[in-house]
Structure formats: structure tokens, C-alpha cells
Amino acid sequence: MSGAGIKVLYFAWLREKIGVAEEDIELAPGIATVAALTEWLSASSPRHEAAFAAGKTVRCAVNQDFAAPDAPIRAGDEVAFFPPVTGG
Amino acid sequence: MATIRVQTEAIDIGAETAALTAGRADIGGIGSFLGTVRDTAGGRKITAMSLEHYPGMTERSLAAIAAEAEARWPLLGCTLIHRVGRLLPGETIVLVLAASPHRHAALEATAFLIDFLKTKAPFWKKESFVEGDEEWVSARDADDSAAARWDIAAR
Numbered sequence: 001m002s003g004a005g006i007k008v009l010y011f012a013w014l015r016e017k018i019g020v021a022e023e024d025i026e027l028a029p030g031i032a033t034v035a036a037l038t039e040w041l042s043a044s045s046p047r048h049e050a051a052f053a054a055g056k057t058v059r060c061a062v063n064q065d066f067a068a069p070d071a072p073i074r075a076g077d078e079v080a081f082f083p084p085v086t087g088g
Numbered sequence: 089m090a091t092i093r094v095q096t097e098a099i100d101i102g103a104e105t106a107a108l109t110a111g112r113a114d115i116g117g118i119g120s121f122l123g124t125v126r127d128t129a130g131g132r133k134i135t136a137m138s139l140e141h142y143p144g145m146t147e148r149s150l151a152a153i154a155a156e157a158e159a160r161w162p163l164l165g166c167t168l169i170h171r172v173g174r175l176l177p178g179e180t181i182v183l184v185l186a187a188s189p190h191r192h193a194a195l196e197a198t199a200f201l202i203d204f205l206k207t208k209a210p211f212w213k214k215e216s217f218v219e220g221d222e223e224w225v226s227a228r229d230a231d232d233s234a235a236a237r238w239d240i241a242a243r
Contacts, residue, residue: 011142012212013224061210064145080142080210084227087139087170087211088123088182088202 004075008041010051011082014058017051027075034060035069037079057083090154091167094146099169099180108165108185115164117191119198121184127177129225133218139172139181142210146170153204157186160200161193168201170211200238207235 004027010018031040038060042052052058060067061080073079091108101122109115125137150168157166167185175181182205186197213225 009142011210012140012214061142061145064142064148066208080145082142082210083212083224085207085210086213086225086227087141087209088206088231 006037006073006075006077006079008037009078009080011080013083014051014081018045018047027073032072033069034062034067034071034073034079037073038069038081052081054083059084089165090151090158091165091169092147092150092154093169094141094143094172095169096171096173099171099183101180101183101185104167104169104183104185108167108187112164114189115187116189117187117194119184119186119188119191119194119196121182121198121202122180123182123202125175125177125179125181129215129217129223134177134215135218136174136176136216137181138174138214138216139170140212140214141170141172145210149209150205153201153208156204157197157201161186161188161197162190163188163193163197166197166201168205170205170209172211203231203234203238206231 006025006027007022008025009022015021028040031037038052042049059082062071063078105118127134154166154168157163163186165187169183171181184198184201186194186201188194214222215225216222
């Protein structure tokens with residue numbers, strides 16, 4: 001992964017809708033929060049758009065901790081998107 | 089110190105209880121919750137349940153949940169084991185054990201641990217129905233309410 005890259009992971013139906021479990025993304029200038037990244041990813045392909053259209057039912061973790069839409073994203077981060085958890 | 093594990097194998101509650109209590113006599117009681125796969129979902133028969141998780145975050149979140157329980161109750165040990173992969177009706181899914189000198193702490197900590205695991209640990213279930221279709225399980229508001237009664241906002 002190069003300088004401004006992040007790793008993005010998808011789980012459960014987000015992974016199925018998008019079609020990949022993970023992808024390396026070059027952070028475009030101005031993509032500094034979870035919300036901005038979500039918007040950028042949604043615009044990147046129809047599959048991403050369909051997955052993220054579920055809006056409030058998509059959860060996020062940054063570096064393996066739950067993260068709110070305004071949480072910061074930095075180069076080198078691991079960002080995961082997934083539905084609300086259903087274990088137990 | 090908590091025992092935390094994600095595994096594909098069936099859970100042996102007897103062996104896990106023996107491991108938790110081995111070599112000590114200060115424990116007065118062990119609370120336990122063993123989750124199993126129900127053969128129906130929403131009134132429909134299922135043939136299997138598949139569990140996926142987020143390796144790394146799962147272990148971190150289970151460790152954080154166990155640490156929170158250890159901070160709230162005088163525990164002498166606890167065990168959190170969750171299965172992943174394809175499970176059949178009747179099989180074990182999850183085990184929570186909490187050992188304490190006294191029963192109230194053991195029972196309360198056990199309920200706390202399973203309530204928080206259900207709302208915080210990154211596991212996802214998919215049900216396979218007898219008709220051949222599959223469906224990801226939706227999160228239940230009731231699970232958030234169960235976690236909320238312990239006074240920590242579910243994230």
C-alpha cells in the first residue's frame with residue numbers, strides 16, 4: 001500500500017453486494033472522515049452505491065473500533081463497513 | 089484473566105468449565121450461557137446457520153467486553169467462546185462462563201456478557217431455509233434494549 005492508501009473491508013451482505021471482501025483505496029484529497037469516505041465509495045461503482053444505499057443500517061469500524069460518521073480517516077487506516085452485528 | 093476464542097469446532101461446556109476451575113477452590117459459583125441453533129426463524133424451518141466474523145476486531149471486542157465485566161463484578165475468571173462457519177440446528181453457537189465467589193455476581197456477569205456480545209462483537213448470521221433461500225439475520229431492537237439495561241450506550 002502506498003503513502004495515502006487505506007484498506008477497506010466489507011462484511012456480510014455489504015461484501016456480497018459489493019462483490020469483494022477488501023480493497024485498497026487511494027485517499028483522494030478531502031476524504032478525511034468516515035462520512036466523506038462513504039460518499040466517495042458510493043460514487044465509485046453501482047455496486048458500492050447499492051450497498052451503501054442502506055444508509056443507517058451500515059456500521060463502520062476504523063482500526064477495529066466502532067466509528068461514527070464524523071470519525072477521522074488517515075492514511076494507513078483499516079476501515080470496515082458492515083451491517084449491525086447479529087452474533088450470540 | 090478471560091479465555092477468549094473463536095472456533096469452528098463444537099463447544100464442550102464440560103471441558104470449558106473444567107478448564108476454568110482447574111487447580112482452584114476459591115470459586116463459589118459459575119454462571120453459564122450456552123447458545124444453540126434454533127431450527128426455525130420467523131416461523132420458517134432452517135437447514136443451517138452460517139456465521140461470519142471480523143478477525144482481529146472480534147477478539148478485541150470480546151476482550152473489551154470481558155474487561156468491562158471484570159471491572160463491574162468480582163470475577164475469578166470468565167470464558168467467551170463463539171463459533172463461526174456453517175452450523176446445523178441444535179448445535180452450539182456461543183458459550184459464556186463467569187466464575188465468582190458468590191452466585192449473584194456470577195449470574196449477573198453472565199447475563200451482561202451475553203447481552204454485550206450480541207450488540208458489540210462483530211459476528212453476522214445467515215440463515216439457510218428449507219426452501220433453499222438464504223437470508224442475513226437482521227439486528228433486533230430487543231438486543232439493544234437488553235444491552236442498554238446495563239447502562240452503557242450500545243454503539
